[in-house]
Amino acid sequence: MSSPEVLAHRGFAGIYPENTIGAATDAAAYEETTMIEIDVQPASCGTPVVFHDDRLDNTRDGQPVTDGSGLVWETSLEELAETRVLGTEESVPTLSAFLEALPETVGVNVELKNPGRSDLRFAESLAESDRKEQRAHWAPFVERVVTDCDAFSGEILFSSFYEGALAAARNIAPDYSAAVLLADSVKTGLEIARRYDCEAIHPPRNQVRGTELASEPYGSIPADEPDIDLLEIAHDEGRAVNVWTVDTWVQFTQLAEVGVDGIIVDYPGLGQSARPQE
Template sequence: MDTPTVIAHRGFAGVAPENTVGAAVAAAEYDETAMLEIDVQPAACGTPVVIHDERLDGARDGRPLTDASGLVWETDLEDIQTTRVLGTEATVPTLAGFLEAIPETVGVNVELKNPGTTDLRFAESLAADERDERREVWTPFVERVVDECAAFDGEILFSSFCEGALAAVRELASSYPAATLVWDDLEAGLEIARRYDCEAIHPPRNAIVGTGLANAEYAGFSAGAPEIDVLEEAHAEGRTVNVWTATNWHQFAALAEAGVDGIIADYPGLGAFSSASS
């Protein structure tokens, strides 16, 4: 059994404050880490910053997400850069600062999270007459992200749950690989991957046939065997399948046995017992 590529989810968010430079630098030091997964949105000035939630207030496992409040894209960049993450001294980085801080020997999966709007059309396969409009919504932000990524000599993979983001990537930066993220609809995910000839598709862990992980509700999918074998179909079409998110070694081992190409993981070391468990 081949060991899947390990992608550090938000910089191994299970052991460090997510999407921060410190988390990324620490994650890159593990030999197993092939890629870091991060989320980007714009500050009020349009500068891409690395943060997952659209609001600065909120909580993660009982900790305040940050010590600020309000929508990310309505907040001044200076205020965002001094915002502390999850009760630590770590702050929200710009994408440029993040990329400058990490070694170019590790790749970066840049998830295009939000262009600065509450109207995302999240995880939808769009009708033909809607695609241009949604691409235009994303284009200004994607241009900024692509410009920042140009200075990084390591591998970059763009991903998104939003078709408009992938359409903008294909128009502005077709030389970069792209991946569609799947939420609650495997058919829609495959349609979008085909429409933009995405090199990869990123389904949730319970969408992989035969793993037993499908017995749990997750990512908008109810418990039960998936109706589509996304791994088989994607591989038949030459696409890489990177699955999110493994939180323990049992999940990692099951996904590795199934033959996925990459696993987006919250913790380092989850693959250590995969061979022994197969």
């Protein structure tokens, strides 16, 4: 059985305040952590910040994500610096400050979450006539993200659910690795991965065949064994498969047994039972 790489989801969001510098530095201290997965979008001035939701006043398990309110991309850097995340003293960091706090020994999976607008095309394979427009929507923000990432000495992997984001990333920074995030269609994900020659594909945990997870619903993705063997096809094409998001060691072990390359997890230590026997 393989031992997949561990990607700390938002900095092990199961035990640390997600997407904060404190979470990242704590997550980086675990020997198992290969990469830290984060989400980026702009503040009102266009500066990339690390935050997942569009709104500051969304909730996690009934608790407000922050003590702020409103759309992130309509909020100033000064306000974000004073905003507290999940009842802690951690604030919403800039991408630059976030990367500066990390050692080069840990990589960062930068999910391009939003360029500061709502007219985007989520998890769609775009017609050729639409690709230029969507790439243009993303390009100014992606340029600023790339500038921040260029100052980081560790590994960077860009990922997104949006074809426009991947198109902009490939155009602006072709030397960085890229991954397409899948939603409800394996076929769509493979099309986009091939179009931009993505180094990796990031499917949800129930889109990998050969596990019990494939017959369980996950979020809005129904319980239905995938018709397409994504893992086999991706590996035949030379692409890594990093699965999101795993909460238990049982889930981790199932995915490790079928040979996925990486697993995005909320908690540290899930892979201990999946390590190969000596």
